[in-house]
Amino acid sequence: MDRRGFLTLSTAGAATLSFGALGAPAAFAATAPKLPGEVSRLSNVLTQKGRKLYDNIEVDIGGDRARLFIPQTISMNSATGVGAVWFYHAASSSHNALNGGYKYPGELVVDQNSIAICINAGGTQYTNSIATTAQKNAWTYLKALYTVRRNFLRATSFGGSLGCYTYGKKLIPYIRGLYMVNGLYDNEWLYAYDTKNQAHVGDAYGNDLTLIKGTNPARISATPWTNSRVKVLVSDNAHPDNIVVPSRNGLALINKIKPVAADAQVMYHTLGHETPGFAHTDMIKTFAQWSV
Template identity: 40%
Template sequence: MTDRAAPFPSRRTFLTGAAVAGLGAAGLLLGTPAARASSLPRLPGEISRRADQRTAAGTRYDAVQVDIAGDRAWLTIPQGLRLDEPIGVTWFYHGSGSDHSALLDGFGYESRQLVDRGVVGICQDAGGNGYAGPYAIAAQEAGWRYVSSLADVGANFLRATSGGGALAAEVLGAGLVPDVVGLYFVNAIWDVRRSYDLGGRAEIGPAYGYSTAAIDRTNPARHPASAWAGDRIRIVHTTGVDLVTPPQIHAIPFYERARQQGADVTVRTHDLGHTTPSFVGNEVPIWFTRWFRAWQTDRARG
């Protein structure tokens, strides 16, 4: 396995001083949610709830399924978290063929570790099957309006896998969600047009009405290096064969583009093909912590 860092660090300030101070005080990624348990009121569009869940570390949280403008989502919300103070939110982007329940299943280990750090998790049906098509973009925008109406969001984190990479990369490259701390990108798609042209018509086409013009309008690979200036990105890909998201089309060119002006762009490889390696579950909270602290340092110097 290799672990390379981008040689061109730069700095970009995303958070106001008040927001950074508030996040630090709230213990985002540095401590745990308040020990007291409080009843989370019914959320707008709530469909179902798994109340009073516990992580392996004993942190209590609620998992709530909601409807956001016709798109379903699961949220994991630590009990006792003050939603009127700056909080962190992780957006999970599932792969093709999956749905929003990935937050509790495939992403479950990661999301629970982030709950331990006081971070809210959300996974929408958008992404994955929708790639970065019109429906997925609209659902993402509605998701941001929904979450920001519920809480004072001071920092956002992105975690993408497989087909969900297209929407996550577009969110970061086009600035669809503010205050993004970083993107953790695993065996994921970046150049949607290349995948479509190389045989992905049946899988990708429906999300764009089989229009190459529509694909090109929101293809993350269209962005120049400057779009990733100051960004923090961790890219994980195989050194073997990945027939779903070949790294020579997605992960490697994404890394080469983003590293030119990114603040902290790294890559780690594995030999498991399109399978997510086990190290990812433990790395995600570590890298989110690293990125957030770097932002605090940047602001202090600013």
């Protein structure tokens, strides 16, 4: 069994599958050098499940903050390619979601010898120019430091908007799939649905409907989703999600791309707009399937 983790690539480009792997031996672990724009860090953090060392680092990338979990088994500019999981937070959160609700799944990513990253723009700016620029800048930043050859997207709630737009518009390369929990897909729907603007989608676009339409993931045709891989978790009809209505968002995305996608899955839960606990391990399992 390969000990490097399922998201790690050899120089030949083959993915390794290893759910039980704990990563490289501790003798090869080393704290990441100081990163460009580094604001703060916690070094030698141990993951809860895999007991693997990583560095929890906050950086400034062109004015947008980002938090990264860097496994200490990963070296900068290594000839061996690695995977990265991009976490898209809800509108009420920030890049520090990686220290909160995303911490456990972020550490599961580290256990697979892969980088976890969460940018601040995410769900706060939806898909306006600030968010899309931050996404592109973050990729430019990450690829300059590490040999990332597989990108996986993990979105929750209103963060689904940027996750869907990043995939549909290919804002970053090497995307292997999107795993979305109760995620937003249609910005125009939200603008009309949220009449009190509690989600602040109107604020993100200056209440300019033309701008909202211009970067609405739901307006991307099915063609760019050809051979894509998407899994959405949504609450069932008996336990309605009244924040992000599935039929207009996650299920609408699946219905559009299913004829052309390589994989389009739906899994139901019973928690309304809450994230079910099983989503974290199911995310890892799904990403492993998409690594092949």
